[in-house]
Amino acid sequence: ALEILKDYPESSDLIAIEKQMIESDDSQMALNLAIKLACSKAFVKQIKKPLRVSVTFAMYKENNRILSASEHPNGENFLMVKLHQLKWLFDDSQNIEWELLPVDDGCPEGSGRIAEEILLKNQVKENIEVLFLANAIEKKLPIANSLESTNDSQKGGSIAYGMWHAAQNPTDHDHIIVYTDADLSTHLGQTGLLLAPLLSDNKQVAIGSRRETNSVVIKKGVRNTRGKLFIYLWKRLLPELNYLVDTQCGFKAFKSETLIKIIDDLIESKFAIDIELLLKAELLEQNSIAKVGIAWIDSEAESTTTDIQPYLPMLKSISKMYRKYTGTHEEAESFSDFIDSLSNDQWDKLVENIPDDIANREPLEFSSFKGISVSDLENILS
Secondary structure, eight states: OHHHHHHOOSHHHHHHHHHHHHHTTOOOHHHHHHHHHHHHHHHHHHOOSOEEEEEEEEESSOTTTTSOTTTOTTOOOHHHHHHHHHHHHHTTOTTEEEEEEEEEOSOTTOHHHHHHHHHHHTTOOSSBOOEEHHHHHHTTOGGGTTOSSGGGOSSHHHHHHHHHHHHTSOOSSEEEEEEEOSSSSSOGGGHHHHHHHHHHSOOSEEEEESSSTTOEEEOOSSHHHHHHHHHHHHHHHOGGGTTOOOOOOSEEEEEHHHHHHHSSSOSOOSTTHHHHHHHHHHHHSTTOEEEEEOEEEOOOTTOHHHHHOOHHHHHHHHHHHHHHHSOOOHHHHHHHHHHHHOOHHHHHHHHHTOOHHHHTSOGGGGGTOOOOOHHHHHHHHO
């Protein structure tokens, strides 16, 4: 990325090269990622005003992935790698201060403790603080007042706590709060891509997306078709977010002043927290969310979402969001009732018999395509 920057220091040149590669269908992931990183670094170099960037992520059963590859076959050494990625991006910029906030989500394997041991071993004392959701619950912090124990959280409780904790440090200059996933699917050197629309285009939220024309994705597994059904259904409930598609990519940034207004009184502490935060931000200010195409490499070997298969619980939570935050309307009401009534067995049957009009379409189309009704879905189950 630095070599590319030497030859093409202007962001406009880098964007033109990236567009040319996409149009030529060049699939060299390493080069595409390098261009993304160069674009990110180029924007960060242009930032002249003081800025604080906080990055948080949840850890649950990350005891293998947090290790190095020599210590475990699925080891990614993600803690040290994330620190290195942020250091690479920001350390040349004296006006930018940054921090990494991993949050133990009640991990039974002690991911937080292991993280502290790794930091001690590597003598890392700056730019990072390991947090424990259990401590927030025990101290009865307001962000955790809906949780009786860490068992009530699956990612969402820890993400909310990490962001809330970052926002408790008031500053008189810009503060951007980012959350990501524990794995290395998204290189944090791309954080500058999220900063750009927040600092230059007056957006309040920026979300990394795997479904933009300039996104670069390497994906394994079978989550895609099931994910299409999920997207089709949530779009029937929340038309306010119709201009978004990839709500679940673990790479999002918020202006702290916006985050403070939406982080309280969340109803979701699990995997649907992304959509609740986006919905509350959109209701606060329309079209305030920027979609940013990123480079993303699937890291499924130790993925907890693969094991849990959370789509139905997420949809039920989104149904609650529809009822709490938006006005009722006929289409959403019927889909909400249908989703609320689904059992796990019925959901599995739907997944096994996804209508072709959903399976064969691109999720981008689901904002306008409404061809599958509740009656059609009920017929599958009958």
